[in-house]
Amino acid sequence: MTEPTRPMRRQDIRRENEKAILLAAEKVFAEAGFGGATMQLIADLAGLPKANLHYYFATKEELYRSVVQNIFEIWLQAANCFDAARGPVDGISAYIDAKMEISRRHPDGSKVWASEVMHGAPVLQDYMESTLREWTDGRVEIIRRWIEEGKMDPVDPRHLLYMLWATTQHYADFGHQIETLNGGKSLSDRQWREAKENIKRVILTGIGAQPA
Amino acid sequence: MTEPTRPMRRQDIRRENEKAILLAAEKVFAEAGFGGATMQLIADLAGLPKANLHYYFATKEELYRSVVQNIFEIWLQAANCFDAARGPVDGISAYIDAKMEISRRHPDGSKVWASEVMHGAPVLQDYMESTLREWTDGRVEIIRRWIEEGKMDPVDPRHLLYMLWATTQHYADFGHQIETLNGGKSLSDRQWREAKENIKRVILTGIGAQPA
DNA sequence: TTGCATCCTGACCGTATGGTCAGCTTTCAG
DNA sequence: CTGAAAGCTGACCATACGGTCAGGATGCAA
Numbered sequence: 022m023t024e025p026t027r028p029m030r031r032q033d034i035r036r037e038n039e040k041a042i043l044l045a046a047e048k049v050f051a052e053a054g055f056g057g058a059t060m061q062l063i064a065d066l067a068g069l070p071k072a073n074l075h076y077y078f079a080t081k082e083e084l085y086r087s088v089v090q091n092i093f094e095i096w097l098q099a100a101n102c103f104d105a106a107r108g109p110v111d112g113i114s115a116y117i118d119a120k121m122e123i124s125r126r127h128p129d130g131s132k133v134w135a136s137e138v139m140h141g142a143p144v145l146q147d148y149m150e151s152t153l154r155e156w157t158d159g160r161v162e163i164i165r166r167w168i169e170e171g172k173m174d175p176v177d178p179r180h181l182l183y184m185l186w187a188t189t190q191h192y193a194d195f196g197h198q199i200e201t202l203n204g205g206k207s208l209s210d211r212q213w214r215e216a217k218e219n220i221k222r223v224i225l226t227g228i229g230a231q232p233a
Numbered sequence: 234m235t236e237p238t239r240p241m242r243r244q245d246i247r248r249e250n251e252k253a254i255l256l257a258a259e260k261v262f263a264e265a266g267f268g269g270a271t272m273q274l275i276a277d278l279a280g281l282p283k284a285n286l287h288y289y290f291a292t293k294e295e296l297y298r299s300v301v302q303n304i305f306e307i308w309l310q311a312a313n314c315f316d317a318a319r320g321p322v323d324g325i326s327a328y329i330d331a332k333m334e335i336s337r338r339h340p341d342g343s344k345v346w347a348s349e350v351m352h353g354a355p356v357l358q359d360y361m362e363s364t365l366r367e368w369t370d371g372r373v374e375i376i377r378r379w380i381e382e383g384k385m386d387p388v389d390p391r392h393l394l395y396m397l398w399a400t401t402q403h404y405a406d407f408g409h410q411i412e413t414l415n416g417g418k419s420l421s422d423r424q425w426r427e428a429k430e431n432i433k434r435v436i437l438t439g440i441g442a443q444p445a
Numbered sequence: 446t447t448g449c450a451t452c453c454t455g456a457c458c459g460t461a462t463g464g465t466c467a468g469c470t471t472t473c474a475g
Numbered sequence: 476c477t478g479a480a481a482g483c484t485g486a487c488c489a490t491a492c493g494g495t496c497a498g499g500a501t502g503c504a505a
Contacts, residue, residue, distance in 0.1 A: 030503090079494090142410070183404070187402070215389060242472080285483060
């Protein structure tokens, strides 16, 4: 019995319900897109009556915004790997690992994020123009320094970042395609490890940063 | 006056209207997703009354299916580059060029395709299990042969393909993000060329196929 | 225990959307 | 020239969806 007794404190109720709604919403938005998602479906998945959703989130847009913001946080968090590193091998390896872990553990989030961007970022445009831009500029600077210090070949930092994003997120966003091509089965632990290793090897070798 | 005289032949009318509808649909589906797209919007963009859409395409699903199939054709066509090539440098270079050209000229199509796959390929599942699988297996075999012949390092062919798809399609699917990070301007000719060169260089070097 | 704020929800509403259809116009084969 | 087939469309319909609300249930501070 993991189910605790009924009486919950107010705080807990709020927290748990919001969490359940956000989780359900993430999944439904990922599977159906914003337009295809319905509050009823999200409510059912969260195990709550629809009207209760509107108690916590006034509108569909507000709920969506919360979901997308959550994802953006996670996305940015993976960034820290970069800063701690002393060179491209450490930094990029760690970043690839982190992003692949997100693709594996948070595929729905990744899809919602992809969808949001594909549709022109109607909700997150301001974040992209501020936070994301700053983050990117910072990393570009780091990569530039690595190049100057001769730690890697002179590759355009921006295109390198795009490549890292694309390659890692692909395993979440196009997970269904990958599964289909994998005989309908999701990737095993081993296959995920191989994926990571392949990406790291090709990119690190490709930018001339591999020690060997 | 490029506008020809009114009287059109039946055949032309049909062809032109279908083309206009398909084009409008591709754009609207790309911008709003299947659920968010409305027949009215597509009709307006195509310059036709809504009822006329239903004359050519019975349902929204049927229209969507046509759009997605069109895209899939283009997607597969880029494949030919692979077969003609005698080695990874030629083959992969040409494939990257072709796919980048698609990303640039057909971003809406790419987005619809991405959306379709992200949502679990409800319409194209059968194609993925037949045509796409066969195509992929064929290319995997080619890459394997290149490896055996010592023309490139032993990289997992599947993960290499995913990397090619991801990297090239990213420029269409996440074009809005890239534009935003590019100061709100779309990439110039020069930037597209640099993108291609960067990708080719990193990947070809990464798999040990660069002549130099 | 009491009073109040928070939490919950079935029933309801207005609107937007996919789809239909009767009847019109236009093309064209014979 | 004529009739039938193809093309076209305004008006209409049923439904599904986002959102509202009145009023009941519940936790909790005092």
